[in-house]
Each structure stands twice: as C-alpha cells, then as structure tokens.
Amino acid sequence: MIYKSSLHFETRHEMDIVDITGEVQRIVSESGVKDGMALVFCPGSTGAITTIEYEPGLLHDLPAALERVAPADIYYKHDETWHDGNGRSHVKAGIMGPDVTVPVEEGRLVLGTWQQIVFVECDIRPRSRTLIVHIVG
Amino acid sequence: MIYKSSLHFETRHEMDIVDITGEVQRIVSESGVKDGMALVFCPGSTGAITTIEYEPGLLHDLPAALERVAPADIYYKHDETWHDGNGRSHVKAGIMGPDVTVPVEEGRLVLGTWQQIVFVECDIRPRSRTLIVHIVG
Amino acid sequence: MIYKSSLHFETRHEMDIVDITGEVQRIVSESGVKDGMALVFCPGSTGAITTIEYEPGLLHDLPAALERVAPADIYYKHDETWHDGNGRSHVKAGIMGPDVTVPVEEGRLVLGTWQQIVFVECDIRPRSRTLIVHIVG
Numbered sequence: 001m002i003y004k005s006s007l008h009f010e011t012r013h014e015m016d017i018v019d020i021t022g023e024v025q026r027i028v029s030e031s032g033v034k035d036g037m038a039l040v041f042c043p044g045s046t047g048a049i050t051t052i053e054y055e056p057g058l059l060h061d062l063p064a065a066l067e068r069v070a071p072a073d074i075y076y077k078h079d080e081t082w083h084d085g086n087g088r089s090h091v092k093a094g095i096m097g098p099d100v101t102v103p104v105e106e107g108r109l110v111l112g113t114w115q116q117i118v119f120v121e122c123d124i125r126p127r128s129r130t131l132i133v134h135i136v137g
Numbered sequence: 138m139i140y141k142s143s144l145h146f147e148t149r150h151e152m153d154i155v156d157i158t159g160e161v162q163r164i165v166s167e168s169g170v171k172d173g174m175a176l177v178f179c180p181g182s183t184g185a186i187t188t189i190e191y192e193p194g195l196l197h198d199l200p201a202a203l204e205r206v207a208p209a210d211i212y213y214k215h216d217e218t219w220h221d222g223n224g225r226s227h228v229k230a231g232i233m234g235p236d237v238t239v240p241v242e243e244g245r246l247v248l249g250t251w252q253q254i255v256f257v258e259c260d261i262r263p264r265s266r267t268l269i270v271h272i273v274g
Numbered sequence: 275m276i277y278k279s280s281l282h283f284e285t286r287h288e289m290d291i292v293d294i295t296g297e298v299q300r301i302v303s304e305s306g307v308k309d310g311m312a313l314v315f316c317p318g319s320t321g322a323i324t325t326i327e328y329e330p331g332l333l334h335d336l337p338a339a340l341e342r343v344a345p346a347d348i349y350y351k352h353d354e355t356w357h358d359g360n361g362r363s364h365v366k367a368g369i370m371g372p373d374v375t376v377p378v379e380e381g382r383l384v385l386g387t388w389q390q391i392v393f394v395e396c397d398i399r400p401r402s403r404t405l406i407v408h409i410v411g
Contacts (some may be wrong), residue, residue: 002274004242016255037313037408039174040295041240041305044249053319057351057361065344065365070202075192086196091202094189098252099238101373103315103406105278110406112318115372130242131155132247134174136273136410137276139309139411176311178377181386207339214331224331228339229332230301231326235389236375269377269384271311273410 003135004088011121014020015063018119019054020131022099024102025109027133034107036137041099046089046123048096054116062120066092089122096120102117104137140272141170148258151198151226155256156191157268161239162246164270172242173274178236180269183226183260185233191253199257201207202227226259233257241274277305277409284402285395288363289337292393293328294405298376299383301407310411317406320363320397321368328390336394341368351408363396364383370394378411 005027009018020040028038040049051057069092076087100117104112111117121127146155157177165175175185177186189195206229213224237254240247248254258264280300283292294314302312314323327331343366350361374391377384385391395401 002174004172004240012351013366032194035278035408037276037410039238039240041238041247042249043247043252045188045252051372052362053352055352055355057353057355058368059362060351061344061361061365062368065369068343069205070198076193077197078190079194081192081194087198090190090195094187094195094199095202095233096369097234097237097371098188100371101238101313101315101375103278103313103408106407110368111321112316115317131320132242134172136174137213139311141309141377166359175290176375176377178375179386180384180389182325182389200313205333206342210282214334215329216331218329218331223335227327227332228335231324231332231336234371234374235325269379270378271309271362273311 001137006132008130013126014124016121017059019116020119021116024133028104028109028135031135033104033135033137036104036135038102038104039134040117045128046086046093046129046132047122048093048122049098049100050096050118051115053114066086069094075112086124089124092122138274142270143267144153145267148263151192151240153258154196156253157256158253161254161270165241165246165272168272170272170274173272175239175240175241175246176271177254178269183223183230184266185230185257185259186210186237187233187255188252189255190251223261226261229259275411279390279407280404282404283318285400287400288398290395291333293298293390294393295390298391298407302378302383302409305377305409306382307409307411310378310409312378313408314391320360320367322367322394322396322401323372323374324370325389327388327390329358361400363398366396
C-alpha cells in the first residue's frame with residue numbers, strides 16, 4: 001500500500017533549514033500505516049533533504065561547511081546558461097541529494113532523540129516549496 | 138508489487154554525468170505502476186546517483202566542487218591496496234551515495250521541471266555501467 | 275510485505291567505518307524476501323550510511339576528505355548549544371545522509387563485487403549503535 005501526500009511551506013533565505021519532522025509524522029499518522037517507510041522527496045534541483053539535529057548552532061555550521069564545497073565567491077559555468085547566479089545552489093543540492101527514506105514502526109517515524117528530518121534551501125532566494133511524501137506499508 | 142529492471146550505458150570519461158531520466162521513466166511506464174516509487178541504484182563503488190539540472194554549465198561545476206572535496210593531485214592510501222589511482226573516485230561516490238528514490242504518481246516520476254536523474258561517473262576511466270531500477274507500487 | 279529488523283554494534287573511535295553488509299544480507303535471508311529492497315537507516319544525527327569498497331586505504335581516505343568539508347580545528351556554533359565538541363560530526367553526517375536503499379534480487383543484495391554497505395561513525399567518541407533495517411518485497 002502507498003499513501004501519497006505532500007507538504008508545503010515558504011523558505012525565507014538562502015540556506016534556510018526547515019524542520020519538517022512534525023509534518024511528515026502527521027502524514028504517517030494520516031496514512032494509517034503501522035510498519036513501513038516514509039519517502040520524503042524534493043521535486044526541484046536547488047533543495048535537499050537530510051536529517052540533522054535541529055538546533056541554532058548547526059543551522060549555521062552546515063551552511064558553512066557547504067560553502068567550503070561550493071563557495072559563493074567563485075565563478076560557476078551554470079551562469080552562462082541562465083545568468084541566475086545560483087550555480088552553487090545546484091551543486092550543494094546535487095551532492096546532498098533530494099530524498100531521504102525513514103523507517104516507520106508502530107505508526108511512528110524511527111528517528112534518534114535529537115534527529116530531525118529537514119529541508120535545506122540551497123537556492124539564493126526565498127522559495128515556495130512543495131515536498132512529496134509517500135508512505136509505504 | 139516490485140517490478141525489476143536495469144539500464145545499461147557506457148561512460149566516456151572521469152566525471153561524465155549521464156541523464157538517465159528518460160530511461161527510468163520508460164521502466165516506470167513498462168511496470169504499469171501508477172503510484173509508488175522508483176529506486177535507482179548503482180552496483181559499484183565508483184559511481185553515484187543523484188538529481189541535478191542537466192545543463193552544460195553544471196556538468197563542469199559539480200565535478201569542480203567534488204574536486205575540492207577529493208582533489209586529483211593528493212595521495213590516497215587506496216593506492217597502496219590496488220595501485221589503480223582511483224582513490225578520489227571512491228571517496229566522491231561514497232559521499233554522494235549510490236542510490237536515489239523518486240516518487241511515482243499517475244505513472245510519472247515526480248520531478249521538478251528542471252530536475253533530472255543522473256549517474257555520475259567518478260571513476261578515472263570510461264566504464265560500462267549497469268544500474269538497477271526497482272519500481273514499487 | 276515489510277520485514278523489520280535491526281543490527282547492533284559498538285564503534286571504536288571517530289570515523290570508524292563498519293562493514294555491515296553481512297548483517298544486512300543475513301536479515302534479507304531471514305525475511306524470505308526474494309525481490310524487493312533493503313532500507314538501512316541510522317537513528318541518530320552523528321552517523322551516516324553509504325556504500326564503499328571496504329579496504330584499509332579508503333578507511334583513511336574517506337575521513338580525510340570529510341575533514342576538508344568539516345575540519346576538526348575550527349569553531350562550530352553547535353558548541354554554544356551543547357558544549358560537546360561534535361559540531362563537525364553532525365555536519366558530516368548531515369551531508370552524507372542517514373540512509374541507503376539497496377535492491378534485493380533472488381534473495382540477495384544487489385551490490386558491486388567490491389562494494390560494501392557501511393556505517394560511518396562521525397561522532398567524536400565510541401558509540402553503541404543500533405541501525406534499523408526494513409526489507410520490502
């Protein structure tokens with residue numbers, strides 16, 4: 001059985017990190033699935049999904065690390081195609097990946113105590129985001 | 138229900154990035170699955186799967202970022218084991234990961250308008266690649 | 275059908291990399307699933323799952339690359355929250371991701387000849403780890 005849903009939110013700025021754990025758990029509960037898995041996917045090439053401890057320090061530290069991989073102050077050939085200045089966004093999102101799959105047991109996401117499912121806004125401006133959530137069980 | 142398939146291609150050079158979206162969609166269509174998910178997996182430790190906007194600029198920018206993480210001109214201990222010079226390939230593939238799972242709705246992969254599923258050839262020479270695609274629904 | 279299991283081990287030090295392929299295959303065999311997929315997930319925000327060739331050289335090279343992304347000798351704001359000194363651990367794990375999904379065919383994980391499923395201990399001290407494994411088929 002597959003239960004299909006989605007969740008929607010606005011991001012506020014580049015490298016905004018959004019805790020979506022509560023929303024994904026709500027969808028798991030709606031689905032009625034007891035044991036299975038939850039796929040969370042970002043349709044879009046400048047956003048990433050992962051898990052992290054959602055606390056203010058890491059909301060700075062994760063972006064700082066990604067800046068070392070794809071700095072803001074270098075030239076990206078992506079700009080030759082679109083002139084939109086977000087080459088670094090695509091690179092960060094491509095390396096992190098657009099999806100995460102979390103196990104579900106007894107109707108609950110199986111996460112660590114300090115682990116949240118997050119969306120990482122890699123784009124250089126605020127965006128309206130819709131993520132796809134599929135529950136299998 | 139699980140529909141099993143695979144896709145095959147030759148890569149041309151280190152950091153060749155191959156757009157496999159059309160082939161994965163073809164397998165989704167063959168499977169007859171309307172709602173579910175598509176798992177794309179690389180059996181091999183020097184290739185990675187992710188999504189990106191497939192345009193010429195990023196085909197340069199993504200490899201340049203991975204070069205910052207695993208440069209070509211440093212020593213890798215991997216060489217002490219195999220002397221094959223592709224330590225950086227394993228490192229890049231290990232960080233990006235070998236799999237992506239994409240939701241399927243109404244028989245279509247749910248992707249962003251500018252988002253493609255890609256294989257990233259991290260090995261240092263052209264390779265013959267077979268990827269595994271499983272459709273669940 | 276979903277078969278739920280878990281696996282447990284102790285890590286020995288920061289960036290200990292543990293080959294869990296045999297344990298995951300044992301769970302696949304126990305499940306009786308012939309064709310499907312195996313989800314391996316780390317409940318915890320300082321551990322990562324990926325695949326790599328498990329050989330001594332790469333056990334050095336992968337950590338060295340992650341050190342370039344999240345160096346040990348810089349300041350992390352995470353420390354202002356917890357004073358536990360493992361900001362770099364969260365960053366590395368967040369970028370690599372907590373999950374991998376591997377196809378199963380004829381009761382076997384479909385992996386490359388030199389490809390192993392590994393847990394990467396990103397935390398700065400030895401940890402007792404329990405991973406979740408769900409087999410779908």
